[in-house]
Amino acid sequence: MLIAxxxxxxxxxxxxxxxxxxxxxxxKNQDGxxxxxxxxxxxxGWSFSALYYTKFLLVLLFAAGFFGLTHWAVSIYFRxxxxxxxxxxxxxxxxxxxxSAFVLGKLTGFPExxxxxxxxxxEFIQSPLALFLLIPGLTLLKEEKN
Numbered sequence: 175m176l177i178a179x180x181x182x183x184x185x186x187x188x189x190x191x192x193x194x195x196x197x198x199x200x201x202k203n204q205d206g207x208x209x210x211x212x213x214x215x216x217x218x219g220w221s222f223s224a225l226y227y228t229k230f231l232l233v234l235l236f237a238a239g240f241f242g243l244t245h246w247a248v249s250i251y252f253r254x255x256x257x258x259x260x261x262x263x264x265x266x267x268x269x270x271x272x273x274s275a276f277v278l279g280k281l282t283g284f285p286e287x288x289x290x291x292x293x294x295x296x297e298f299i300q301s302p303l304a305l306f307l308l309i310p311g312l313t314l315l316k317e318e319k320n
Contacts (some may be wrong), residue, residue, distance in 0.1 A: 176247040176250065180240065180244070180302040180305060181302060183236070183240060184300070184301050184302060187236045187300055189211075190214065190232065191229070191232070191309055193209075193211060193292050194217065194225060194228075194232075195215065196209065197209075197210050197217060197218075197225065198222060199225060201221070201222040201223060211245075213230050226287060231250055233300070236298050237269060237296070237300055238302065240299055240300050240301070241261065241265045241299070244278055247259075248305070248309070251309060252312065252316070257308075259310060260311075260315075261314060264307070265299050265304065268298055268304075269299065270300045271295055272292040272296040275288050275292040275295060276288050276289060276292035288318045
């Protein structure tokens with residue numbers, strides 16, 4: 175059930191961001207075509223900058239959701255919550271690496287490269303991939319300790 179929840183959250187995340195990005199293009203081009211679907215109608219009257227910066231908050235919310243489901247799945251799989259630090263370290267590490275790439279891109283005058291690298295990294299913890307890395311990694315760690 176949790177893996178299905180992770181996939182559902184991933185598809186929902188993709189739905190939200192694809193539609194927001196489409197709406198941002200509409201706002202930027204002022205082309206009169208906005209196709210925000212039902213659940214995202216709340217963003218219809220928002221300015222470009224408000225919607226753009228809201229995406230950063232949504233990244234945090236989705237990452238937190240994926241962390242929660244991933245931690246829960248790891249706890250069930252190993253029948254202990256002892257691996258929560260490893261799960262948190264992976265999520266926090268990838269988040270900080272992504273943030274560093276974003277900031278470094280801005281500071282060095284290559285904001286597009288920084289953004290694309292940050293986006294690539296952050297999408298890892300906003301998908302089931304983190305769980306699929308943690309389970310075998312922690313299994314090997316557990317076997318090594320025994």
